[in-house]
Amino acid sequence: MQFVDEASIIVEAGKGGNGCLSFRREKYVPRGGPDGGDGGHGGSVYLIGDDALNTLIDFKFQRFYKAQNGQGGMGRQMSGKAGEDLHVKVPVGTTVIDEDTLEVIADVTEIGQVVLVGEGGRRGLGNIHFKSSTNRAPRRTTPGTEGDRRNLRLEMKVMADVGLLGMPNAGKSTLIRSVSAAKPKVANYPFTTLVPNLGVVKLGMHEHFVMADVPGLIEGASDGAGLGLRFLKHLTRTRLLFHVVDVAPFDESDPVEAAKAIVHELGQFSPALSERPRWLVLNKFDLLPEDEREERAQKIIQALNWEGPVFRISAISSDGTDKLVQAAYRWLTEQRRLENEDEEALAREEEMRRRMEEESVARTEARLGRRRKRDDEDDEDFDDDDYDVEVEYAP
Numbered sequence: 001m002q003f004v005d006e007a008s009i010i011v012e013a014g015k016g017g018n019g020c021l022s023f024r025r026e027k028y029v030p031r032g033g034p035d036g037g038d039g040g041h042g043g044s045v046y047l048i049g050d051d052a053l054n055t056l057i058d059f060k061f062q063r064f065y066k067a068q069n070g071q072g073g074m075g076r077q078m079s080g081k082a083g084e085d086l087h088v089k090v091p092v093g094t095t096v097i098d099e100d101t102l103e104v105i106a107d108v109t110e111i112g113q114v115v116l117v118g119e120g121g122r123r124g125l126g127n128i129h130f131k132s133s134t135n136r137a138p139r140r141t142t143p144g145t146e147g148d149r150r151n152l153r154l155e156m157k158v159m160a161d162v163g164l165l166g167m168p169n170a171g172k173s174t175l176i177r178s179v180s181a182a183k184p185k186v187a188n189y190p191f192t193t194l195v196p197n198l199g200v201v202k203l204g205m206h207e208h209f210v211m212a213d214v215p216g217l218i219e220g221a222s223d224g225a226g227l228g229l230r231f232l233k234h235l236t237r238t239r240l241l242f243h244v245v246d247v248a249p250f251d252e253s254d255p256v257e258a259a260k261a262i263v264h265e266l267g268q269f270s271p272a273l274s275e276r277p278r279w280l281v282l283n284k285f286d287l288l289p290e291d292e293r294e295e296r297a298q299k300i301i302q303a304l305n306w307e308g309p310v311f312r313i314s315a316i317s318s319d320g321t322d323k324l325v326q327a328a329y330r331w332l333t334e335q336r337r338l339e340n341e342d343e344e345a346l347a348r349e350e351e352m353r354r355r356m357e358e359e360s361v362a363r364t365e366a367r368l369g370r371r372r373k374r375d376d377e378d379d380e381d382f383d384d385d386d387y388d389v390e391v392e393y394a395p
């Protein structure tokens with residue numbers, strides 16, 4: 001069972017700086033030679049795997065990524081500065097596809113993995129390169145070339161952090177709709193009638209988590225008869241469950257019984273899952289007169305012997321939902337931190353960092369090597385018979 005999140009972005013590498021046309025001008029040197037320097041290479045765009053991200057939601061808010069242009073060459077044989085490369089963080093698990101050719105460019109599977117997606121333009125050459133025995137005052141330069149521009153599609157499988165439990169009609173879909181900023185589509189899912197509902201809850205620039213509604217729990221799930229089993233299997237991977245209870249069912253059925261049925265069903269299916277942290281989310285408070293609300297809440301809490309966190313919300317008007325998602329985000333963050341403190345997790349992390357450092361050194365060396373090679377090629381390109389190249393240095 002997979003949820004697929006996707007986003008389309010445009011990456012544009014920097015343009016190479018133009019070569020400069022210039023001649024030496026100095027007192028007492030009436031006809032100075034050419035001294036126009038080269039432009040700098042344009043910056044390239046790289047994607048880099050990052051485990052702090054778990055969805056592509058940020059790319060829905062920012063679609064355009066551009067690396068810096070190279071600076072133009074200058075007189076006195078001064079080269080322009082190379083444009084800075086741009087490193088764009090993407091979640092580990094992202095597949096990168098060229099939207100025009102549909103070619104899969106890369107699968108980002110590791111933290112720190114770097115993928116070149118837009119190569120910077122080449123620098124232009126200044127007129128110092130074009131001096132020859134027949135032309136002592138060349139006016140020739142070359143322009144920098146354009147950087148790559150590409151339309152990319154990013155895709156990734158999404159794991160839900162929070163799963164919603166509850167009777168049909170409890171308001172699970174409404175809750176997801178009211179708190180989510182984006183809804184990844186569900187792919188490769190055979191049971192189209194019972195498609196899990198998924199939303200990305202966004203709290204800040206890089207703060208978000210994924211919430212999934214898992215329909216079909218109650219229909220014989222614990223017997224493994226229904227499809228419920230599959231859904232519940234998905235829930236076993238979430239870290240936190242919200243048990244959504246309709247406090248005022250329209251058919252006047254007993255909310256306590258409904259809540260107990262869910263707890264029972266869950267216990268039957270998997271004792272381990274029923275020990276998963278679970279919060280009670282009492283929904284549809286707007287349907288109760290104010291003076292009855294607390295009494296109803298207490299009744300449900302006591303009947304369930306509930307000792308965990310309780311939230312009172314109205315999914316439809318979003319009352320209380322902010323508080324709920326903020327608390328969930330804090331809890332998930334704290335949970336990740338605690339997991340990181342775990343010794344084994346720490347050792348794995350350490351190993352990962354060591355590998356990242358090694359890779360980073362290797363990458364830097366490879367990049368420098370590549371840059372040097374490009375420079376050499378540029379020089380070779382113009383080192384032909386037409387030009388007897390002589391580089392003259394200013395005194």
Ligand SMILES: Nc1nc2c(ncn2[C@@H]2O[C@H](COP(=O)(O)OP(=O)(O)OP(=O)(O)O)[C@@H](O)[C@H]2O)c(=O)[nH]1
Pocket residue numbers: 166167168169170171172173174175213215216283284285286287313314315316317
């Ligand atoms: N008044 C009120 N109605 C709500 C609230 N939340 C949900 N509803 C309504 O309750 C009905 C059921 O809501 P859904 O969100 O579809 O419930 P669900 O739990 O996703 O139901 P299933 O998809 O059947 O599992 C809809 O008509 C919603 O408009 C609420 O806070 N207040």
